Amino acid sequence: MKATALIAEDEALLAANLQAELFGVWPDLEIVAVVGDGQSAVKEALRLQPAVLFLDIRMPGMSGLECAETLAEEWPEDAGAFPLIVFVTAYDQYAVQAFERAAFDYLLKPLQLARLEQTCARLKTRLGERSVEVGGELALGGIVEQMRELLAAGGGGAQAGQDSQDSSPLRIIQASAGNTISMVPVDKVIYFEAADKYVRVVTADREHLVRSSLKELLLRLDTQRFWQIHRGSVVHCDAIASAQRDEAGKLTLTLRERSERLVVSRLYADRFRGM
Template sequence: MKTTALIAEDEALLAANLQSELVGLWPDLEIVAIVGDGRSAAREALRLQPDMLFLDIRMPGMTGLECAEALAEEWPEGGKPFPLIVFVTAYDEYAVQAFERAAFDYVLKPVQTPRLEQTCARLKERLKERSPDSSVPASLGGIVIQMRELLAAGSPQPAHLAQDSAPLRIIQASVGNTISMVPVDDVLYFEAADKYVRVVTAQREHLVRSSLKELLQRLDPQRFWQIHRGSVVHCDAIASAQRDESGKLTLTLREHPDRLVVSRLYADRFRGI
């Protein structure tokens, strides 16, 4: 069977150039789809289950990193092996720091033939060594977190968050004409809810008009752990982590009846000592 690949790149000329280069370097490689945004990449990857993905890190709607997160959570158990991922980036310093020692490769835009040739050689070797199971590589979660931090470092902070770089201490939640001051220490978990984030404490919950991605930039990562692309939990609020027969992890909280599911991408956080 032919080796298959999907290209996700929002600039049509760059996508066409990458396809042309791959065809020249790897004649037996079949490009099964070329898409221009992360949501389409995730949808088509789940449908076509290619052997590898070339994901532009910055794409509209859903970035390449968010696409990788979504696939890690939704990749079917017992299906084809999780695809090898090559991140495509115009930011050399990000790529070098994040991928130099990882089991993922990267190529810089515009694509250079010698560098892409190295990537193809590595991919061919990894395809030979790849396990037939569908498990998500353990290092993917760390790569996503590290890349998100690097990319966020140069992004402007939203106006409704504090202006300095220190971790948030207070969240201002508006309801009508009232603004509730919610100490971050009281928050048990955050959950994405469309254009809002649910802020859940032991006593009540609030909605703030923000994205979880924006909040993550201001939370202390030692205390607030991302456990799913849509949820972040205060580590002190976790009472236990239970794994079922299929390997799915669920968290029980100390002061709240809600139970939180941990995605495969972040399951590596929970290991017995």
């Protein structure tokens, strides 16, 4: 079958250049979509299910890494193999080493023809190997493992960049509503949930909104007690009553003091294993 690819690049000239270069080194590759932001990349990748994704690291709204993370979580169970991801980056060599450890391929800007040819050769080989695999779950399992490694490598660098004051564990959440600031002990929080430009802070009997990102909060939380279970959810491990897996393999959590159930994504499902 003819290989297909999607390009996500917010600079139109660079996207056009990559498309032209790909046509020269891999004429049989069909570019099914060219988009300029991460949200569009996720939407079109889920709709078209291309074999290869070329993702720019820096894009408005959602980065290439966040796009890959979202796709790993949302890729349908009954779909084909998860796309092979090639990150396109202007990062320095230190960051590139993180991509290599995670077993993803990458292209540095400005693009070098010889490097692109090498990447395409690797992609062709891997696609040929996939053609004899049964189903796509094996490939998806591998990409989930790679995403964990890559996110861990990236997260460590981000945390190292915080000053000493920010590195201490957070004890109190100051949630403002009108003229009132509620002092919410972190120990009382059952879970945090991303909500647009805010984070919902949920306790047993109340909910608060704080103007922050979940990523910023994660840098201040004790990760031994607060577990990320989804790109948009972090739960206090002591608040979890049980974890149930349905026939399709979807994992959900029952909480001790709340009636709602929380969904665990593929990226974090390995936290829940019987002893």
